[in-house]
Amino acid sequence: MVAKIICLLIFAKISCANWDFNSVRYTFSNEGDQEPRLTxxxxxxxxxxxxxxxxxxxxxxxxxxxxxxxxLADYTFEHKDGDETVATVKNYLGDYFIKKQKASQRLADEIVRLHDDFVRNPKQNLKST
Structure with a gap:
């Protein structure tokens, strides 16, 4: 909101700075080349x-x-082997993502089991909660 107000103030300051609106008549065509042109x-x-x-x-x-x-920065050339970087990251994070995938699968299986139990016995499940 403050930015909009600032922009409006800037707009007003720039657009109205040195203009005499009473003396300006705009023309759109080539007629009256002495008159100011809107464009x-x-x-x-x-x-x-x-x-x-x-x-x-x-x-x-x-x-x-x-x-x-x-x-001012001192730029130096450094050679990086992309294959080596990928292998390092894969070794470092490979097991992490496998563990996360297995945990997600266990969670999804448990949700499916709970849903199926609820659908089979909705009254019994409501009493136990």
Missing amino acids: GHVQNWATLVQNYILQLASDGLRTERTQSFYD
């Missing part, structure tokens, strides 16, 4: 909004400062 005003307004948003993003994200950190 020109819209394009100028859109450019102002774009530049303002880009400046806000740049100030908020501090892109120049962030880029300077990337520029």
Whole structure:
């Protein structure tokens, strides 16, 4: 909600900054080239909004400062063997996922058994709970 209010205030500030709305008559065709054109005003307004948003993003994200950190970093080449990495992860996590799969299957089997018992004897199961 606060972001919407800020955007509306920015919009009002940019769009109304230096305009005299009483003296502006818009035309859409080539007639009266001396008169201001609506498309020109819209394009100028859109450019102002774009530049303002880009400046806000740049100030908020501090892109120049962030880029300077990337520029100062010491990048080195490191060769990684994908097959070796996959084998290591498989050895490390392989049993984990097998155990989880077996536990899930036991849980599903127990749920099926409980459901079947309830369907066969609904009155008896309600009394025991």
